[in-house]
Amino acid sequence: MEQAVRADRPHALTTTLAAFEVTATSPSSHHARSWLRAVVGGEVVGVAELELPLTENTDVAWAEVHVLPGHRRQGVGRRLWEALVERARAAGRTRIGGEVSVDVDVAGAAHEFARATGAVERHREDHLLARLPVPGSPVHPAYEVVLWRGRCPEEHRASYLAMRNQMNADAPTGDLDLEPEVLDDARLSASEERLTRAYDVRVAAARRRSDGVFGGYSLLFVPHGTDYGWQDDTLVMPEHRGHRLGAALKAANYADLPAEVRHVHTWTAPDNTAMHRTNTALGFRVVEHMYEMDVAIA
Template identity: 45%
Template sequence: MIGIVEVDPSDEAALRAYWETEQTAIRADRPHALLRTWDMLLKDAQSPGRYYRRRLLAARDGDVTVATAEIGGFVEDNTHLADLEINVLPDRRREGIGRAVYDDAMRRCAEQGRTTVCGELHVPMGTEPVAAAPYAFATAMGLAEVHAEDHLVLPLPVDDGHVAVLRTAAEAKAAEYEIITWGDVCPDDYIEAFCALRTRMDSDVPIGEVDYQPVVYTVERLRTSEERVAKLYGSVVSAARRRRDGVFAGYSQVYVPHGEPDVLQDDTLVMPDHRGRRLGTLLKLATLGVLTEEYPASTSIHTWTDPDNHAMQRTNRDFGFRAVERMYEMQVKRS
């Protein structure tokens, strides 16, 4: 008899079983997955954030956790929206467990007033999504594809000669800009400009038909985010600033999980008036330089890019990123 329960974050044994099941289920299908560590889950579950909260569900067969679900949602913005991820152990699939977990999670979303539910799934490159079991499951549950991104991976270190070629070509087109970098905390002198860039990124990032409304980054929101992120990651931020007037033209940000070799490339934004000057390349070169010096144990960078974002796809290819799988954002709306 399968029972579905919400995991008590203070129960480390139950939380550990949840994490181990999640890890096993994802790794069975995705050799290139970038997964959260045990320390990440523990800290996140036991110290929930101010702006985003998670609920963890476990499907148990006796004392064994055979499937997991995570329901995430914003607290102040986009309160109609929930993120849902479901994972079932490989040897327990096709028993109706995934459907039972989905139904239970959707009931909980409805109780919270979450009328739109989104979930991500990944399919190996070259595989038609309709032929992949996760895609078939999502569509059978009534979700529809609303967005897609390529999961790209760059092995580290990058050859010094290749870096030099990229830098020479980019600097020739962007001489009027300087690149500045910082770590976990944005300097006070840049904070207002950085908030404006983060707000613009939230509006500009391609999300297809996902039912999400961009948020405004205030200084308070950014500082709260920095404090929380620093518990889980080291951050590296680069920003492009025009020399003659100090106007910020863009930024790039990467996260380095504490004690882990795989790096997450998050945002890269160049403001519209400053595009066409290879600033995206310079920004990524700057974060790569910091990674090389301060995080030499890093072995790869992972990033996700819209297939139709041709400029960023080209920049990533220039560095040597290769696509390993495609992420599909699936969505369902309920009244």
Template identity: 30%
Template sequence: MTIDVRPVAVPERLGTPAAAEFEAYVELTAQIDESVWGHRRFSYDAPELLPEFLDDRYTGRRAFAAWDGERCVGRAELQWERSEGARAAEITVGVVVDLRRQGIGSELLRRAESHARSIGRQVFAGFSDVALVGLELAGPRLEAPDGTGSIPAADPGAAFASRHGYRLGQLERMSGLTVTGRSAEFRSLLDDRLAERDAHASGYRLVAWTDRAPEELLDSLAVAHASMATDPPAGGILYDEEVWDAKRVRAGETRALAGGRTTLVQAAIAPDGSVAGYTELSLPSDSLAVFQWDTIVLGPHRGHRLGMLMKLGNLVRLAETAPERTDVYTWNADENDHMLAINIALGFTLRGMSAEWQRA
């Protein structure tokens, strides 16, 4: 068997001969995700992913694929922040189940690391996932520097990362919330929280929007986005600072729309009119799943119970705008006790772990 590893060409549009390899790469990624989670809900399809590759003004992307003849059998993807002084590159590697432990993943990782070095990145971060059933694998456990969770050392992703010199820097809990039939409950909880607002969040108000933020909030929303890179717990992982402005906010909105995703945003507005915090729900097209992305309350505004208020407000909006959606999924650092407590109170339950690895 001869395996050919080469960069994936990014097409201008899908459904053309020039797009065939990119589309095969996306399908292979979905197959690998399915081998871990038992479903493809977490996978981007080609129309969703292509805009992320085409707009690389703020975040660079590069993909490599391994080919056995015309069959795509492995993939590696890099992402890196383009801001001045950025040092890290994020790398994700995967190989089809029937061809693992034959050196394909190692070659993909080598190619990805080599490209990262060529663009001046010295710190490599890697990612692997462990579904709930996989957490019960017998044998030694690996623990991150912070938090109380652990994963089996024998998990295929963990074993691969450890074998290549990566250390476990952080664990994220992947949690899910089934929302079917709970709209009245969320509305009641939100009403209760709003009734308490004068005691805990006097002067703050909620503002909601779909897909595109109000023009007058863009600048302070950009500040909140930049804080998402540095404020949440980082464990033992180095995260580069991200430079955000109004144009970058708009660019992200445009990419999501181009990929067919609807974004529901709930923001807390401070007495001075600036964004004190925000939370996002991302709704991919043709899916029953919803993804809880960013949630942040900026430091000066913490202690007013805004996080729960914003999340409840967005869950109510979700029930009103997309009642067919069944489950919300979210990822949180295992040591992020405050955010995890909010999620548990809402009914989120553990569905698996995502491990973040780093090698310098």
């Protein structure tokens, strides 16, 4: 996977071996994942992943296909795709979705391949990368930043869960028809437990000084043993917007990282003007275009 991806996506975020091992050996109860490999003359020349959501979006399967550069345009990708479709249908799925990323400078076949399967674009995001340190971004004086790593402390869990669910409901998915995932305390705990085995999980949250109400959070993952982090959610609750809390939370998380972490990845829809501006002000630049696509298989 790493070799196939790296060939035309120098800035791709790929899974680490440790993260893959957690996914493969201790399955989540909300997503079933399986892997296929294409073997030619005893050599693995391609791999594919199929993810079946088990709680929400049970009509969908998520797919990824990777073929080594020296073995492309020989039908290997198509064979892997057909095998994924067969398995997705057998699991009762009626559509397959995938994220297709294309470097802004290096030509790749991902988009052409996805279109050849009949998939259509439903949502677009930019993949941005920043080199640390980033310029500081002061916190509005009415708020204080609360940082934690790993499991969310008990006293903040109810507020954190409410914000996570607001994020899941609000996150833009364009024309992709998806139900939001709903987290409860047990599901959050299980996810924290699995994630901390492969990642340093860091949260920065903004708490209003006057009443202790949380106004937003930003979630960052640093894969163990790497020199980069990647941004997951950043949310500012509607009544707390307009104070540059998004930038302050991201910057607070980055400032707290160990010195060996040199880069941060993030993804933002190009029409999300507020977050795009926040990111560019922090020094992020667009390195890839990411298309979320899907195709009916029923």
